[in-house]
Amino acid sequence: MIEINIIKPLNTADGEINLAVDKKIEDGEFLTLFGKSGSGKTTLLRIIAGLEVPESGYIKVDNEVWFDSKRGINIPPQRRNVGFVFQDYALFPNMSVEDNLKFALQDKNKFKKVDDILKIMEIQNLSKMKPQHLSGGQKQRVAVARALMREPKILLLDEPLSALDSTMRQKLQDELFFIHQKFGIISLLVSHDIGEIFRLSSRVFKISSGEITHDGSPSEVFANQNISGKFKILGEVLSIKKSDILYIVEVLAHNEIIKVTAIKDEIKELLVGDKILLSSKAFNPILTKI
Template identity: 45%
Template sequence: MIEIAVEKRLDGAQGGSWLRVDCRWAAGQRMALFGASGAGKTTLLRILAGLIRPDAGRIVVGGEVWFDSDKNICLPAQARQVGMVFQDYALFPHLSVRGNLEFAQRRKNPGRVDELLALTGLAALACRKPATLSGGQQQRVALARALAAEPRLLLLDEPLSALDPVLREQLQAELLALQQCFALSTVLVSHDLAEVFRLAQQVIRLDAGQVTGMGTPAELFLAQSGGGRFHLAAQVLALRRVDVVDVASLLVGGQIVDVVLDEGEAASLVVGASVTVAAKGFSPLIL
């Protein structure tokens, strides 16, 4: 079981916004943190990693207390057995691919390194330096390095967002296979709804530091209401005036759609806001 109940001021100003999270989920699950920029996703990830100390609360992973403000317990990052993969790879440029993996190990295990090199298709590149690799190859090294530490918790901070769509989809499949192979407890930060649906079993939705929902991707983003209508989560990408009407470009399920707004809706929306779109349900066409 992973339990996190923490509070953290998101800025230093008096009366500033707060991150407040109180959630728990079963070990071995794939969890996604979803929300607009500034919602607190990466801050929560770094709190789990031990890189940011909460102002108050408690974190327990697999029965081990990682943080407890009342008991003044705060395990340092190196004691938490986490693997972390960043968007910018953060590889050691002076080490080979194999050297990056070996450096991450708390106890030397050449067999584990060989296994990960094979699983990620890097065995033939083991002696190469990161600068000689493609972006996709570097991201595979970053993932293999995180797994080389045999983490109890794998933390992924938008690790695939810098890649082109074709390579991103390919690495999503590889990441899912690795997660399933090692039965990893995983926390993924992502803005991509399609990626969340593909990689996550559970989602914590954040808005301005507050948890606004937790459940499966389908429960949060594809909930059906009465009257044959569906409510879909969306994000406002752009607002513009076209002739005499206001139009919003929305990201819905990984697709961009344009929606005509009435006067009240146009006045209340801002770019980056998370919204809910009501769409009429449909019957499948049977041939």
């Protein structure tokens, strides 16, 4: 379990704000940090990893103190049992895939672990290649593999899939979830993709100007819990067209285009590009902006 109670001043485009977090994160949780750029999401990951220092507060992981401003404790990053996957992957360009993994190995006598992780991530055939010869999806797999070499208690993921196409992104989402379950770790993901959040997360922190404004499951944070229905589908509004007294809303969901009729009140806040929850009640589709 992670216990974190910290304050960290941040300089943002909107001026100075305080990142203030007082939360507990349980073992086995897949937690996503969601919010606008500059709200403090990546900074929180970096604070947990020891790459940035809070102004005040404490961090405990399984009752081990990683940071305590009052007691003058600040365990360095190399002694914190975390794996960090950066948005740009941060692979060493002069090293092969195999050497990138070996570099992260804490016990240099356990080279067999490199082969084990290569196999789990299905990248054995890439072991002798250098990063410049890999695709975006392959780089992501290597970055996750390198993070796992430390046998981390916590896996930190800073928008690792943002640069990938939708097909590859969905495939690698499945792989991240598999890794999370297989290793039984706490995973913290920064993401702006609501579909991705619903697919991976057991819990979401919605952050605004450094404060956690919502904390709950994806449905609790993004969707109206009063909605009941036979199905709930995430989608994106493609178009809104008037047809007599009704409106036709085209929704992209799971690579399919669905046409839904709606009344004026239902579409008054909808714009093309909005993420919505499409549900059904008494055979009538309901559109809910999220």
